[in-house]
Amino acid sequence: MKYKIVVSGGGTGGHYYPAYAVIKELEKNIDVELTYFTIYNRLDYFKVPKDFPDAQHIPLKVKGLIRPLYSIKNINVLINTYINYIKVKKILKQITPNFIILTGGYVTVPVGLAAKDLNIPIFILEQNKIMGVANRVLSKYAKKIFLTYNNTIGNKYPEKSITSGNPLRIPSNINRNKLLNDLDFNESLPLITIFGGSLGSEFIDNLMIDVYNKITNINFIHISKKLKSKWENVKIFDYLDNLTEYLAISDMVISRGGATSLSEIDFFEIPAIIIPWGNSAENQQFLNAKGINKENIHIFTENDVKPQSIIDIIYNVKKKNNYTIKKQNPSKFIVKTILDSLGGA
Numbered sequence: 001m002k003y004k005i006v007v008s009g010g011g012t013g014g015h016y017y018p019a020y021a022v023i024k025e026l027e028k029n030i031d032v033e034l035t036y037f038t039i040y041n042r043l044d045y046f047k048v049p050k051d052f053p054d055a056q057h058i059p060l061k062v063k064g065l066i067r068p069l070y071s072i073k074n075i076n077v078l079i080n081t082y083i084n085y086i087k088v089k090k091i092l093k094q095i096t097p098n099f100i101i102l103t104g105g106y107v108t109v110p111v112g113l114a115a116k117d118l119n120i121p122i123f124i125l126e127q128n129k130i131m132g133v134a135n136r137v138l139s140k141y142a143k144k145i146f147l148t149y150n151n152t153i154g155n156k157y158p159e160k161s162i163t164s165g166n167p168l169r170i171p172s173n174i175n176r177n178k179l180l181n182d183l184d185f186n187e188s189l190p191l192i193t194i195f196g197g198s199l200g201s202e203f204i205d206n207l208m209i210d211v212y213n214k215i216t217n218i219n220f221i222h223i224s225k226k227l228k229s230k231w232e233n234v235k236i237f238d239y240l241d242n243l244t245e246y247l248a249i250s251d252m253v254i255s256r257g258g259a260t261s262l263s264e265i266d267f268f269e270i271p272a273i274i275i276p277w278g279n280s281a282e283n284q285q286f287l288n289a290k291g292i293n294k295e296n297i298h299i300f301t302e303n304d305v306k307p308q309s310i311i312d313i314i315y316n317v318k319k320k321n322n323y324t325i326k327k328q329n330p331s332k333f334i335v336k337t338i339l340d341s342l343g344g345a
């Protein structure tokens with residue numbers, strides 16, 4: 001039997017990749033026909049994985065809520081949500097999905113409301129330490145809510161919530177020497193990977209210039225749409241589809257506080273310097289970073305961090321002894337729970 005599955009999530013990697021991980025795991029268990037509702041035009045900002053099942057992508061022209069939430073301008077947002085709800089409901093009636101997965105972002109509100117009206121089972125993934133507004137609105141109608149963090153702030157439905165962890169794209173095998181040789185890196189040196197979420201970060205780009213001018217005995221991979229490399233030990237890419245392969249062999253990461261980036265750092269047990277994006281909704285990125293606050297995780301605000309703060313920390317970075325993965329991808333548990341709750345595949 002073919003399962004018709006509808007997924008919806010905001011148009012950045014942090015929402016898209018967890019959905020991808022779940023769909024990939026579902027495909028191991030059942031035949032999947034996928035429809036994906038996301039934000040109009042946002043798919044250009046980051047690369048949609050090439051091997052994503054032949055999803056039909058339906059972009060919706062949604063308007064995001066304006067803060068403060070009681071702003072009069074949000075009346076337009078409500079009208080826009082209603083128009084999209086009518087459109088999505090019509091499409092869902094044609095598709096007749098078996099179930100629907102929502103990964104957060106305003107775009108999911110009309111999709112979730114239409115699914116609820118048509119009695120389609122809804123599963124929610126919440127990656128962040130503070131639940132996003134869309135997930136807060138839709139949680140009431142969900143069959144199960146999968147959380148990355150214990151005690152997610154703003155979650156009103158603990159009885160149907162499970163702290164599963166964030167489903168991730170995990171490389172199937174890791175060959176450190178090959179990955180480093182491909183980039184002409186010296187294998188005996190440690191590797192530090194720098195990236196600012198799926199959309200990049202000019203703040204982190206600028207911060208690193210002084211660091212690169214001073215440090216030559218570390219290999220650096222830096223994801224940046226702006227920087228050009230003039231340093232032999234720094235390789236710059238505007239995007240890497242296989243970034244998680246490089247994360248798996250990184251001895252340190254410097255990143256923003258997006259929940260999926262942090263889940264990867266946690267999963268691969270990489271020491272990290274986190275500089276949360278100062279304008280994230282409800283200071284979400286700072287709360288995410290505090291949520292994984294452990295030894296070897298250094299959190300800075302944009303105001304506090306200086307190139308010298310980075311140099312002082314990375315000066316002591318050493319190559320790890322081994323790079324084997326010890327944990328299980330949460331996608332396995334999530335898929336099993338979804339299928340069991342629907343009566344099994």
Ligand SMILES: CC(=O)N[C@H]1[C@@H](OP(=O)(O)OP(=O)(O)OC[C@H]2O[C@@H](n3ccc(=O)[nH]c3=O)[C@H](O)[C@@H]2O)O[C@H](CO)[C@@H](O)[C@@H]1O
Nearest residue numbers: 012013014017127197198199223239240243258259260261
């Ligand atoms: C601006 C914005 O909306 N930010 C939110 C967005 O972040 P954003 O979309 O930046 O997502 P995250 O930082 O959580 O994840 C980034 C993902 O992109 C991948 N990647 C990145 C660069 C690259 O070259 N290749 C690559 O594969 C990373 O491996 C990771 O899987 O979603 C997160 C999860 O809900 C939220 O916590 C963030 O606050």
